[in-house]
Amino acid sequence: MPERILIGVAWPYANGPIHLGHIAGCYLPADIFARYHRTAGNQVLMVSGSDQHGTPVTVRAEQEGVSPAEVAQRYHQEFLETWRRLGISFDLFTRTGTENHARVTHDIFLKLRERGYIYQRSMPLLFCPKDQRFLPDRYVVGVCPHCASDHARGDQCDECGKPLNATELVNPQCVFCATRPEVRDSEHFFLKLSAFNQQLLDWTAPQTHWRPNVYNFTRRYLAEGLHDRAITRDIEWGVSVPVEGWERKRIYVWFEAVIGYLSASIEWAERSGRPDTWKEFWQDPSCKSYNFIGKDNIPFHTIIWPAMLLGYGGLNLPYDVPANEFLSLESQQFSTSRNWAVWAPDYLERYAPDPLRYYLSANMPEAGDTDFSWREYLRRNNDELVATYGNLVHRVLTFTYRSFQGAVPEPGPQDALGSALLARSQEALQAVGGHIALCHFREAIRAAMALAQETNRYLDERAPWKTLREDRLTTATSLHTALTAIACLKQVLYPFLPFSSQTLHTLLGREGTPEAEGWRIIAPVPGQKLAKPQPLFLKLDDKVVEEETARLSRMA
Numbered sequence: 001m002p003e004r005i006l007i008g009v010a011w012p013y014a015n016g017p018i019h020l021g022h023i024a025g026c027y028l029p030a031d032i033f034a035r036y037h038r039t040a041g042n043q044v045l046m047v048s049g050s051d052q053h054g055t056p057v058t059v060r061a062e063q064e065g066v067s068p069a070e071v072a073q074r075y076h077q078e079f080l081e082t083w084r085r086l087g088i089s090f091d092l093f094t095r096t097g098t099e100n101h102a103r104v105t106h107d108i109f110l111k112l113r114e115r116g117y118i119y120q121r122s123m124p125l126l127f128c129p130k131d132q133r134f135l136p137d138r139y140v141v142g143v144c145p146h147c148a149s150d151h152a153r154g155d156q157c158d159e160c161g162k163p164l165n166a167t168e169l170v171n172p173q174c175v176f177c178a179t180r181p182e183v184r185d186s187e188h189f190f191l192k193l194s195a196f197n198q199q200l201l202d203w204t205a206p207q208t209h210w211r212p213n214v215y216n217f218t219r220r221y222l223a224e225g226l227h228d229r230a231i232t233r234d235i236e237w238g239v240s241v242p243v244e245g246w247e248r249k250r251i252y253v254w255f256e257a258v259i260g261y262l263s264a265s266i267e268w269a270e271r272s273g274r275p276d277t278w279k280e281f282w283q284d285p286s287c288k289s290y291n292f293i294g295k296d297n298i299p300f301h302t303i304i305w306p307a308m309l310l311g312y313g314g315l316n317l318p319y320d321v322p323a324n325e326f327l328s329l330e331s332q333q334f335s336t337s338r339n340w341a342v343w344a345p346d347y348l349e350r351y352a353p354d355p356l357r358y359y360l361s362a363n364m365p366e367a368g369d370t371d372f373s374w375r376e377y378l379r380r381n382n383d384e385l386v387a388t389y390g391n392l393v394h395r396v397l398t399f400t401y402r403s404f405q406g407a408v409p410e411p412g413p414q415d416a417l418g419s420a421l422l423a424r425s426q427e428a429l430q431a432v433g434g435h436i437a438l439c440h441f442r443e444a445i446r447a448a449m450a451l452a453q454e455t456n457r458y459l460d461e462r463a464p465w466k467t468l469r470e471d472r473l474t475t476a477t478s479l480h481t482a483l484t485a486i487a488c489l490k491q492v493l494y495p496f497l498p499f500s501s502q503t504l505h506t507l508l509g510r511e512g513t514p515e516a517e518g519w520r521i522i523a524p525v526p527g528q529k530l531a532k533p534q535p536l537f538l539k540l541d542d543k544v545v546e547e548e549t550a551r552l553s554r555m556a
Contacts, residue, residue: 005037006281006289006316008261009048010297011096014075015056018082019341020372021334022294024327024360029441030292031088032361035495036436040519045281047264049094050076053238054253055138059175068237072097078345085348087357087498092268096239096253096260100270104263105256106242108312109189109231117192117311123230126154126166126181128174134234135166135174135181142169155254158296161217163254165230186234189241191255193226196307200226203306203317210302211366211439213295214323218302226303231255258305261291262315281316288319290439295323322439325365329372330552340552342372354497355381355537361445361496374548382539389452389489390500390537396459396482397507397533403468408483408509409476410526418481421458425451425488425521432492433519441496448492455485480524483508488521490514500536507531 009030012022034046051057052072061068076095083093094101112118126135137155144152145168149159154166166172173180201222207215231252232241238250262282269278281287291301301321309315328334334341347356359380363370400409414422428451435444462478487508494501494514501514509528510517 003037003042004280004284004287005034005042005044006261006265006287007034007044007046008264008289008291008318009046009090010291010293011049011051011257011260012079013054013056014050014052014072014079014095015054015060016075016336017078017346018344019334019336020329020344020347020356020360021327021341023086023344023356024364024370024372025294025324026292027083027086027088028357028360029322029324029364029439030290032441032444032495033290033292033436033439034089035498035515036433036519039491039494039515039517040433043280045091045265045268046089047092047094047261047268048090049092049096049260049264050079051253051257051260052076052095052097053250053256055136055235058136058235058237059138062176069097082344082348086344086353089498092264092271094260094264094267096257098263098267100267101256101260101263102239104266105239105251105259108259108262108308109251109255110242112191112308112311113189115311117195118189118231119192120187120189122185122187123190124167124183125186125234126172127184128177128179128181130177130179131174134184134186136233136235137166139175140166140169140172140181141175142172145170156296161296161298163229163299188230188232188249189243190228191231191304191308192228193304193307194228196310197222197226199310200303200306203310204302207320209438210320211322213325213367214298214302214321217295217298221299221303226307229304254300254304255308258300258308261289261305283314283316285316287316289316291318291321293321293323295325298323320439322366325367325369327360327363327365327370327372330374330549331371342548342552352499352538354500355385357496357498358385358445361441364441366440366442374545378540378542378545381537384449385537386539388449388456389493390535392452392456392459392482393486393489393504393507394533394535396479396486397530399465400479400483401530401533404476404479406530406532408524408526408528408530409479411477411480412473414477414481417458417461418477421454421481421485424454425485429488429492429519429521436495445493445496448489448496451485451492452489455482455489458482458485480526484521484523487524491517491519491521503534503536507533 007030010026034044037044057072058068061071128135140154143150144157146162147160156163204218232249233252235250239256241249265278269275306317309317359377431447432444464475464478467475490501490504505514509530
C-alpha cells in the first residue's frame with residue numbers, strides 16, 4: 001500500500017537571499033526525501049513559504065527605508081526563482097501574508113483561548129526611550145544568560161539554541177541606536193505551555209527514531225520544565241490578534257509561522273480543486289509528517305508546535321523532525337551581517353545545480369557540523385561526479401552508440417560477473433531507498449556512488465572495446481549489463497541529481513521522467529534508439545578555487 005507523507009520545511013525569513021547553509025540545513029534534504037517518496041509511488045505533500053512577518057523583515061525594511069511588504073515580496077519572488085533553478089520541488093511554496101494563513105492562525109488562536117490554553121496578563125518588556133517604542137525580539141541584542149554568548153537575540157541564542165525572552169538578556173541594547181532599553185509593562189496573550197509538559201514528555205519518550213541531537217535536546221528541555229510564553233507583541237506588522245481592542249498588536253511570529261504547515265496544506269487543497277484533501281495529511285493517523293529544519297529551530301517543532309496541536313486537538317503531531325546541524329563556510333560560520341556566505345542566486349549564475357546538490361548531499365551536516373570549501377567542491381565535482389559517474393555514463397553510451405548503430409544491443413547469455421553486477425544494482429536500489437526513508441542522506445548517496453564504482457570495475461574487466469571485433473555478442477552483453485546498471489544509477493541518483501538524471505533518462509531513449517518510472521530498474525530494451533551522447537557534468541578548472549575564495553574575501 002502506498003504511504004502518505006507530509007513534508008513541512010522551515011519557512012525562511014523574507015529579508016535576504018538563500019545561502020548554502022540554508023540549503024544544506026533543510027531545503028535539499030527535504031527535496032531528496034520528497035523526490036524519493038514520489039518515485040516510490042507514495043502520496044507526498046511538501047509545503048513551505050516565505051515568513052513575511054519575522055522582525056528580520058522589519059529590520060531590513062527600516063534599514064532600507066521601505067515598507068516591510070516591499071521587502072517581503074521582493075525576496076519571496078527571489079525564493080521562488082531559487083527553488084526553480086536549484087530543483088527544490090515544493091508542491092506549494094506560499095507566504096504568511098495570505099488571507100488563508102491569517103484565517104487558520106485566528107482559528108487556532110481562538111480555539112486555544114476558548115480551551116484555556118491562551119490567557120492574558122501584563123508583562124515587562126524592553127522599551128527604547130530614544131526611539132519611543134517597545135522593542136520586538138529581533139530589535140534587541142545582548143549577552144545570553146545561559147551560555148554567555150555576547151550576540152544573543154531577544155528571541156533566541158544561536159550559540160546554545162535556547163529560546164529567550166528579551167528581558168532575560170544581560171546588557172541588552174537596541175539594535176538601531178544601541179541605547180540601553182528600559183523595562184515597561186505591556187498587556188499580552190500567553191500560551192500556557194506549562195500545561196503540556198507531561199503530555200510532551202509522554203509523547204517524546206518513544207520517539208527513538210528521531211536523530212540523537214533532536215531527541216536529547218528535546219528531552220533535556222522538557223525535563224527542565226516548560227514556562228508559559230507570550231504570543232503577541234507590540235508591533236503593527238504581522239497577523240492581527242482576533243480580539244477587540246488589540247488592533248495595535250500582532251501575533252508573535254514564532255506562534256504563527258509554524259501554523260504555516262497547516263495553512264499551506266489547506267491552501268494547496270483549495271488550489272487543487274479538492275478543498276478537503278488536506279485532511280488526508282492532517283487527520284489520517286497513518287500519514288507520517290516530517291518537519292525539515294535547522295537545529296536552531298528544534299524546540300519550536302518538537303515542543304511548541306506539538307503543544308499547540310495537542311491543545312487544538314484532532315490533528316496529527318509530527319512523526320519526525322530530522323533537524324540538520326550547521327554548515328560552515330571555509331571554516332567560518334555563515335554570517336549575513338558580515339556577508340560571509342555563498343548565496344544561492346549568485347552560485348546559480350556561474351555553476352550548474354547538480355554539482356552543488358551532490359556536494360551538499362555527500363557532506364550533509366546530519367550528525368554534526370560540516371564545512372563547505374571550494375577546494376572540496378572542486379574535488380568532488382572532478383573526481384567523483386565527472387571521473388567516476390559522468391565518465392562511466394559517457395564512455396558506455398558513446399561506445400554503444402558508435403558500435404551498435406545508436407541503439408541498445410541485444411544481449412546474449414549472462415555470465416557470473418554480469419549477474420553479480422545486476423544483483424548488486426538491485427541491492428543498491430533497496431539500500432539507497434532504505435537510507436533515504438530513514439533520512440540518512442549521506443549513506444544513501446554513498447551507496448549509489450559505490451554502484452558507479454563497481455560498474456566501472458565491471459567495464460574494465462569485460463573490456464568491450466577489446467572484444468568488439470572477435471566476439472560481438474559478448475560485447476553486446478557487457479554493454480547491455482552496464483546500461484542496466486546505469487539505468488539503476490539514473491533512478492537512485494534522481495532524488496539527489498534531478499537535472500542530470502533527467503538528461504540521462506533522455507540519452508537512454510526514455511520518454512517522460514525518472515520519477516514516472518518508479519523506484520525500480522527498467523532494463524534497456526534491445527533495439528531502443530539512444531540519443532546522441534553528451535557529457536553529464538563539466539570538469540572545473542583548478543582556478544575556480546582561487547577565484548571563489550577571492551570573491552568571498554572581497555564580499556566580506
